[in-house]
Amino acid sequence: MRWLWLFLAATVACCNWPAATDTSTTGTGGSSTCPQTSSCADCKTCALSGGCATLWATCEANSDCQAIDECWLNCATGDTACQSNCLADSPNGSSDYEAVNSCVYCTECPTACAGQCTGS
Numbered sequence: 001m002r003w004l005w006l007f008l009a010a011t012v013a014c015c016n017w018p019a020a021t022d023t024s025t026t027g028t029g030g031s032s033t034c035p036q037t038s039s040c041a042d043c044k045t046c047a048l049s050g051g052c053a054t055l056w057a058t059c060e061a062n063s064d065c066q067a068i069d070e071c072w073l074n075c076a077t078g079d080t081a082c083q084s085n086c087l088a089d090s091p092n093g094s095s096d097y098e099a100v101n102s103c104v105y106c107t108e109c110p111t112a113c114a115g116q117c118t119g120s
Helices: 002-014 040-049 053-060 063-073 080-089 091-108
Strands: none
Touching (some): 040 053, 053 063, 053 091, 063 091, 080 091
């Protein structure tokens, strides 16, 4: 559970985009249930406890998915080579991790976490 807080804490520094004016939007995977007027960190907290909770629970139960999350926190924002290495180092967790990220960034928080959706 420590890594959940690290995951959320790391996003505070990288995700302070200006607040959007609408309260929900449609991302790649469907309609958001989290307010898009909140910070990225607040939206992610909403997503991980709401619309993405099942995917998050699956990731939490997968040690490779947890390893990817811990590795990803050590990557600089936008360092896709580092992020790719994290996925490659723990291949049995990559699909679970990518599913959580897609849910959070593309479906639940596309505006609040603008620029984070990779379209996966």
